[in-house]
Amino acid sequence: MAKTTAAKTNPGRFFEDYKVGDVIAHAVPRTVSGGERALYHALYPARHALYSSDEFARGCGLPAAPLDDLAAFHIVFGKTVPDISLNAVANLGYAEGRWLLPVYEGDTLRSESEVIGVKQNSNGKSGVVYVRTRGLNQNDDVVMEYVRWVMVRKKDLDAPAPETVIPELSKVIPASDLKIPGGLDFSDYDFTLAGEAHRWGDYEVGETIDHVDGVTVEEAEHMLATRLWQNTAKVHFDATARPDGTRLIYGGHVISMARALSFNGLANAQMIVGLNGGAHANPCLSGTTIRAWSEVLDKADTEAPGVGAIRLRLVATSGGAPFALKGEDGKYLPEVLLDLDYWALMPK
């Protein structure tokens, strides 16, 4: 029985299974509908008007309200888990994330990942794998892409160490490389309906914003969300998978919660178009009250009418004082859950 079992279920890939240049087509395409949008609003205090109202989106030159950019990210990401991170020890980082096409109701998404780097650890028991993941729609258009690197266990400790390949990754996506959705026009942007009067010009580089509100998370909520994205990593669902009986909350759940909380102070940071980097600084468990603060890292103009780009640091915490990030030792403070660096589009 053990044999037939092993033969049928997916053991996941181990470090020695990844070869630079391999392209892995991930399973389970997904068609999105108004259901995903409604659930996103139930799971997170999401209020950005462009994603809440078809009318508002049309007023900005889009055909309808797209699926929240982070929901698209979660769907694309979720499909990669069985092939990339099932045996991952740690999710080490993100880079060069770009949203290239809005996702609309009726679109069907699938994902593929190209292995762009491998480096065995000195202990010989694991290694770091770098992949560039692309999300594609039913027309094979790439709707988003990002680089992610994870530490993966070796199964066969005798497997030879592969030639080390570490991809050159830009620390920050140049504003000129950001893809502005076709037709996007903030010339007639309705600040009243959007919820805040602050324009792109009202934000200064270095400015910090405490988003004030907090949301206490429950087991049922993060599991509903993580399943919705068809993310199968067992640590999120199986209370027996960790010695202390807790379920580790999917890092993307923290990202979406923090982004939604950032509405209060950044209501006009409407579309996420770039992910420069991100670190899940500390694990998040059920019962945590998630808070968020932001820092304006940079600003740039775009060619789209009325549209400016703003680079933001989004930090999620489990408490503590806002704007505190790292300690004297340069390590993240224990209450810091997430440190995300992204580009958003804002009316000028």
Place this chain on the structure above:
Amino acid sequence: MAKTTAAKTNPGRFFEDYKVGDVIAHAVPRTVSGGERALYHALYPARHALYSSDEFARGCGLPAAPLDDLAAFHIVFGKTVPDISLNAVANLGYAEGRWLLPVYEGDTLRSESEVIGVKQNSNGKSGVVYVRTRGLNQNDDVVMEYVRWVMVRKKDLDAPAPETVIPELSKVIPASDLKIPGGLDFSDYDFTLAGEAHRWGDYEVGETIDHVDGVTVEEAEHMLATRLWQNTAKVHFDATARPDGTRLIYGGHVISMARALSFNGLANAQMIVGLNGGAHANPCLSGTTIRAWSEVLDKADTEAPGVGAIRLRLVATSGGAPFALKGEDGKYLPEVLLDLDYWALMPK
């Protein structure tokens, strides 16, 4: 940092910020889809056939099943929270609520509120604000309206007391003022599919109905619901916002739960068209098992074929004996959570 923070996040309005005659346009318009309908059925034991089945609704002269009347109310209400009740000490009452147009999938809702009354409390620290809120669709048609009054804190205790204005509000909406949805026709009403045989004529004024069933509520459920309506009041989400670490359940969650429970005995009270008044008698917390009972307060005929109007008291409790409402002292009994007075439409 405190300065820039204060400059960007919404502190909410305080008593002295409200002027009679002001019209406040609330933010974050919302397009509804089948997702909101499915979630409403998952969050509440909602079974009224007119809202569950497009076919049944067509049999009643409507183009499709509308969004549940209370879901429309919650969406309209939720948008008002950041402007009306963020600094509210208490939600004191409702009056003159009328549903004027059914909401269908694809409709986009927004809200606006007119300040119709203000009265500073004798303590000089807070006051009562009366607003008439309207929910509008993408065609600027008013889909519903209601009056609500809340007690709001003053920020500047030295701000002069405004001239007291207390609006004249009808205790009960005259049946002749109720808006019957165009085309509504109960002549061929299917009592079997609706779930009960009791017609409008079978209910007597003074009659009481114990709805028998009970539902125990969980933190995850009321937060999902409250977020779905984009209600941002922190007491519903932040376990650290109250000294005892509990989250206060949104009063509207109790309204929808009780209304859904009332199906058992009032399955044919299909559409809510009027809200005469309502009191959240006692707070509801997670773990409470909500029960409900109703009393027939009045009945009236309508001009729509086969359609009668019935005025109902809907009481939600956390237990105790049905039909008990107030004590000797005239105060609500501690187990009473909600006392709602509404008009519904029923087949004759």
Place this chain on the structure above:
Amino acid sequence: MAKTTAAKTNPGRFFEDYKVGDVIAHAVPRTVSGGERALYHALYPARHALYSSDEFARGCGLPAAPLDDLAAFHIVFGKTVPDISLNAVANLGYAEGRWLLPVYEGDTLRSESEVIGVKQNSNGKSGVVYVRTRGLNQNDDVVMEYVRWVMVRKKDLDAPAPETVIPELSKVIPASDLKIPGGLDFSDYDFTLAGEAHRWGDYEVGETIDHVDGVTVEEAEHMLATRLWQNTAKVHFDATARPDGTRLIYGGHVISMARALSFNGLANAQMIVGLNGGAHANPCLSGTTIRAWSEVLDKADTEAPGVGAIRLRLVATSGGAPFALKGEDGKYLPEVLLDLDYWALMPK
């Protein structure tokens, strides 16, 4: 008041109320949308591609992705609860379940049950009722049917015992009686997108598969699911309904959870077309970590291009060793929650 109350609410039927030949039309028709599909993915780790992607379904000859077969079953089943199992002591079994038409977004489902057998228990206090339930769509086409028998209490212990009628039920639906959805064609089946390479020919009768993963269930989740199917059985919702204050999880929730978990090893067992039998071996309560294993019971060819039928035993457990089902005494082991016998369709 007691009188009027009794007169309006539904007391449910008792054993003596069922007569062989009676056809009961169940209430509350339901129109399904993308909302139900999204919620199904949030509630269960459902990943079968045919139900997740419209594009994948079209590649298999269907017009779009149908509603998950088990979601259709839950909707049809839920409507029967107020008429069949409100006073049931136990849900004894299922047989002759067949899915006859896929359910698509926009379809409206209703249910009816025919009483096909009754047998009073020797204690004179209860009896077994057999019903054949049919789910119908807006065109009055039967989308599915199944036989279920339950033990129901008598209200009037003096009511005479009815003539015993026990229907002849096939232990297993012959493969030739399975209804293959019109147009279904697995000739161009995409195994990569489906998630596994194993074809119908790769499975041997007697083979067992441990689905490895586990999901810990929460009160909020099973109540959301059970409400979504408009199943009103109070034991699932009312913490005061059972002496120990627990809520009994709807057996169908365990079926869907186990089926979804079985993706890992049976990703290509795409469509469920037959339910041969099923037993809810032990009750499931919140906090349980549900695991699943399967056994291949039989295989059969079909006339549809590239489509084979596979008969599977699906067992859900709360732990213990996989493949253990019954003890020396022939009784189910205490950790066994579900023992289901079904036919699915798989690419050859």
